[in-house]
Amino acid sequence: xISQPSRHCTVELQALPSRxxxxxxxxxxxxxxxxxxxxxxxxxxxxxxxxxxxxxHAQPDKMCIVEIExxxxxxxxxxxxxxxxxxxxxxxxxxxxxxxxxxMIAAVSESWGVRPEGPTGKVVWFTLxxxxxxxxxxxxxxxxxxxxxxx
Numbered sequence: 001x002i003s004q005p006s007r008h009c010t011v012e013l014q015a016l017p018s019r020x021x022x023x024x025x026x027x028x029x030x031x032x033x034x035x036x037x038x039x040x041x042x043x044x045x046x047x048x049x050x051x052x053x054x055x056x057h058a059q060p061d062k063m064c065i066v067e068i069e070x071x072x073x074x075x076x077x078x079x080x081x082x083x084x085x086x087x088x089x090x091x092x093x094x095x096x097x098x099x100x101x102x103x104m105i106a107a108v109s110e111s112w113g114v115r116p117e118g119p120t121g122k123v124v125w126f127t128l129x130x131x132x133x134x135x136x137x138x139x140x141x142x143x144x145x146x147x148x149x150x151x
Contacts, residue, residue, distance in 0.1 A: 007034055007069065007070040007071075008068070008069045008070075009026075009030045009067070009068050009069075010065055010066065010067045010068075011023055011026055011065070011066045012063070012064070012065045012066075013063070013064065013065075013066070014062045014063055015051045015052075015054035015055040015058065015062040015063075015081075016055065016062065017055065019051075023047060023051060023066055024044045024047060024048055027040075027043055027047050027066070027068060027077070028043075028044055030068060031043060031068075031075075034070055036070070036075065036130055039128050039130065042108045042109070042128055043068070043075065043077055043128060045104065045105075046077055046104075046105050046108065046109060046126050047066060049101035049104055049105055050066075050079040050105070050124050050126075051064070051079060052101060053087060053101055053102075053124070054079060054081045057083065057085070057087070058082065058083040059082075059085075060083075061082055063081070064080055064082075065080040066078070067079075070130060072130075073129060073130050074110075074127050075127065075128045075129075075130045076125055076126070076127050077125065077126055078123050078124065078125035079123070079124050079125075080117055080121060080123045081121060082121045083122065084116060084120055084121060085122070086116070086122055087102060087114060088102070089102045089106065090102075090103075105126050109126035109127060109128055110126075110127045110128055110129050111126065111127045112125060112126035113125060113126075
């Protein structure tokens, strides 16, 4: 049995509104590179919501790492931050302009969750089912394997 290798990309950034759009573009470009175009909208929406939560709620700082990983037929998108407080899904008022981020992630993803990361941080993640690629995945470029967005 031949299995597809995993693909992995991380971006470290300060979760500021101006950086969120940059990370959306990086995630979209990486998914195009991996021939996963059908997942771009869902992944971009999810990463936007997670980074917005870091921007609005994370303490003591807004530094975080966005990680996307493709392993066989599953794409996992996760955001690691330095705030140990775990988020919860809230019932948002129908007229509210915020408070729906995790509910939207739950609605568009296959699964999602949150886990503590050491005593001073957490990881919020979601998964999307990946379509079987029509062509072999190209090797992961070194420059994308660990890139940083200046803060």
